[in-house]
Amino acid sequence: MLTPPDTDPLTPEDRTLMGPGPSEVHPRVLRVMSAPLVGHLDDSFIEIMDEVQELLRYTFQTENRWTIPVSGTGSAAMEAAFANVVEPGDTVLVPTNGYFGGRMASMAERAGGEVAYVEAPWGEPLDPDAVADAFHQHDPDVFGFVHAETSTGALQPNVPALTDIAHDNDAYVIADTVTSLGGVELRVDEWGIDVAYSGAQKCLSCPPGASPLTLSDRAMEKVLDRDSEVRSWYLDLSLLEGYWGDERSYHHTAPITNVYALREALQLVAEEGLEARWERHREMATHLKEGLETLGLELNPEDEYWLPSLNAVRIPEGIDESALLRDMKEEHNLEVASGLGDLDGEIIRIGCMGYSARTSNVELVLHALEDALRKQGYEP
Amino acid sequence: MLTPPDTDPLTPEDRTLMGPGPSEVHPRVLRVMSAPLVGHLDDSFIEIMDEVQELLRYTFQTENRWTIPVSGTGSAAMEAAFANVVEPGDTVLVPTNGYFGGRMASMAERAGGEVAYVEAPWGEPLDPDAVADAFHQHDPDVFGFVHAETSTGALQPNVPALTDIAHDNDAYVIADTVTSLGGVELRVDEWGIDVAYSGAQKCLSCPPGASPLTLSDRAMEKVLDRDSEVRSWYLDLSLLEGYWGDERSYHHTAPITNVYALREALQLVAEEGLEARWERHREMATHLKEGLETLGLELNPEDEYWLPSLNAVRIPEGIDESALLRDMKEEHNLEVASGLGDLDGEIIRIGCMGYSARTSNVELVLHALEDALRKQGYEP
Structure with missing residues (x-):
């Protein structure tokens, strides 16, 4: 008989999920x-x-x-x-x-x-x-x-x-x-x-x-x-x-x-109502977008095709993207994601979806991002 | 806007699951x-x-x-x-x-x-x-x-x-x-x-x-x-x-x-150990099989290819199979299943799997089955 592996009880990390999905579950x-x-x-x-x-x-x-x-x-x-x-x-x-x-x-x-x-x-x-x-x-x-x-x-x-x-x-x-x-x-x-x-x-x-x-x-x-x-x-x-x-x-x-x-x-x-839910996503993402602008950051898409549920933020010149994401995860237990394909290295992706689309999460993102940027010498 | 349906809170039935799967979850x-x-x-x-x-x-x-x-x-x-x-x-x-x-x-x-x-x-x-x-x-x-x-x-x-x-x-x-x-x-x-x-x-x-x-x-x-x-x-x-x-x-x-x-x-x-788990399935299914035999019922497969985790029981002459299954579900909140394909109408299928393979479940099946058979005039 092959013997069983020696595994510990399951204790998944309790992260704040603000990446491109999964979002936090209600x-x-x-x-x-x-x-x-x-x-x-x-x-x-x-x-x-x-x-x-x-x-x-x-x-x-x-x-x-x-x-x-x-x-x-x-x-x-x-x-x-x-x-x-x-x-x-x-x-x-x-x-x-x-x-x-x-x-x-x-x-x-x-x-x-x-x-x-x-x-x-x-x-x-x-x-x-x-x-x-x-x-x-x-x-x-x-x-x-x-x-x-x-x-x-x-x-x-x-x-x-x-x-x-x-x-x-x-x-x-x-x-x-x-x-x-x-x-x-x-x-x-x-x-x-x-x-x-x-x-x-x-x-x-x-x-x-x-x-x-x-x-x-x-x-x-x-x-x-x-x-x-x-x-x-x-x-x-x-x-x-x-x-x-x-x-x-x-x-x-x-x-x-x-x-x-x-x-x-x-x-x-x-229960929330679909239109109210769309509006909540837009409001929370607007809060995020304004906070990002205050930090001197800009979204990749133009306003007319901005997607409130997934915010692609351009990485400022000279910033090490993987260090940024690692810092946010390690210091704030927060998940956001890097870019993909043609935008790999140019953007980070911040979700604002479902139960994750709430004020406390948005504020944590802004705080953690500012923190991680300052660590690399970036001044908003 | 299309309006939302009017749904109640989710309250799934709490059945004893002794069919061909799903079994009860630990x-x-x-x-x-x-x-x-x-x-x-x-x-x-x-x-x-x-x-x-x-x-x-x-x-x-x-x-x-x-x-x-x-x-x-x-x-x-x-x-x-x-x-x-x-x-x-x-x-x-x-x-x-x-x-x-x-x-x-x-x-x-x-x-x-x-x-x-x-x-x-x-x-x-x-x-x-x-x-x-x-x-x-x-x-x-x-x-x-x-x-x-x-x-x-x-x-x-x-x-x-x-x-x-x-x-x-x-x-x-x-x-x-x-x-x-x-x-x-x-x-x-x-x-x-x-x-x-x-x-x-x-x-x-x-x-x-x-x-x-x-x-x-x-x-x-x-x-x-x-x-x-x-x-x-x-x-x-x-x-x-x-x-x-x-x-x-x-x-x-x-x-x-x-x-x-x-x-x-x-x-x-x-934790249980694979061999101990195989043995538990065999023991519980043996208990079920002996109880079925006491009721005068027989399994469809020969002993040499009997599958302890899924017991195909031949339906006695004159018994209405769907009434049998309905009775067990309605009177005892118990799920077992009918036959399929060439054996449709000839067998019922009683699972004995995983967390469902335990004494109390086996005894409930035997009790409920006897009850439902007697309702149709069957005497063990």
Whole structure:
């Protein structure tokens, strides 16, 4: 027999989470995670499933029947979107303006799609004219865009300008709303988004593991009319339809506790009210932004595409970014994050999401950041 | 604005879980699920990841470097095994003796494999002679079998007899250990299993959402030498290698809380000791089996392939199975399950897994079952 390792009791660090996710989890959500399990086919769980679907529809602002939590973290919901909607031979248009457009490309290719790009620099939104040109050039079947780019802190303004172009060209629109759902204005139906996916651990402040996905009837018809099977059994929505739809047949075991948690997190959204919640995010992020400006720092995005839930702050000349982040973690037990891709070394990323979007957290960030900057000789 | 639904506070039923999973969760595991999150790239989480890997190796009885929890429920770990190991054009041999062989076939086909079958009736194990014949006939590259069939309560005895055949034919062996890991004897290295996957919510008594997977170096070499990309980005082990291996680079956000829970559940396995745990499952299930025999009931499998963690009990002539299950749930708040596939209507399935494998639960099952049978006029 191989012998067991010698492990200590689990004592995770108690950090203040102000990075790009996970955000801090609301105590009520943590509490329901300790609830005993019921079976994934139990009547009482099916009722919980229904409630989660209702609450998700409200949070997405959609009446889409196909609105479910996918049994995995945000990237699983993302792949569920691409793997189901994209059929072999489809042309898929994706953006180049951040990390997650690249991930869309990889998922679309694995689904058998041909990828085309609409260009914009990292940290900037897509220009509708560039999207129209790309449609003219590539005639895509599916168009993916990122509503709130976690890697750059840029918000895509005027979403209907993009979805109109897609629909005029009979294409389907997939929106990455990982860092916007429940934090910044998002109206799936009104804005003409066909498919949207998100994560639990951003503005919903819920542990990751069950991830929001919604599809319009039109998009779901494409999925159900596919000529070839979806390349993932686990994420095949035509099978998941049996479990989350009227039939309630067994497909796979749902992550029961994560569904409990998501329900509680969404109930908190409903209690606060979506518009009040968007406003709270904007207020707290404004407080942060003003404090950063007082420190002489500036955000990377222009005001018109500033993303309140994820603030990309330009690092001043001569500052050692990794020492900055290490100091904030070691001295203040605070998590913020470095940049990614084209903005690596140029920005730090400060989240302002869900339960983390509160005054005490914002003030700790400003205090810790000032402290860490002064250590490197920076004078605000 | 669409208005929020009117939902009540979450109050899941408190059932005694003696079905095919989920089993009841140990209070210590429930407790760690309320721990605050740390970031998925935090040093302290990386330490937890290492510990989970060590504890999983012990539980699988393997020294495989590639031993990780997959970020999804058991079927995600299953698909990770098939989607990575099976390349387009590979022949994959799967069994016909239960529900999960069928799922293997579907996953193998979606990965681009050609499926061949080795036959055995539902509820019976594979005969090594039949496996040898199937190898002779189909020359498969990959051979999947189910160590503990949750749908039929049959244990595959003498696993090395099967893996020897596969290795003599240069094939890779994938074992479904969903209902055996941590409950019945399983020795991945000693038995020559190349890839094994499992679920958290069976004999580990952990909420589902992070699921054990282990691959030998030989199997991982096949994965890393693939000509074509894995068809799922989320489950691509060549990318996950970056996160769970030495590099610790970002791939996707791990289901942090589920990883905490799995660590605690595995630590409970280590504290009890694997052999003592196997013995406890056997003892508790023997107690159940003897009680069933006293009631005049019999198990579907022969003794030599009886699966202590999942007991398939034949329904006596004239008994209405759904009324039986309903009575046990309504009168005793107890979950056991019906049969599936070829055994639907012929058996009920009583789990005896993890924290549920204890005297009080076994006695409740016997009492509730007798009660429900007598209501239908059955006299033991």
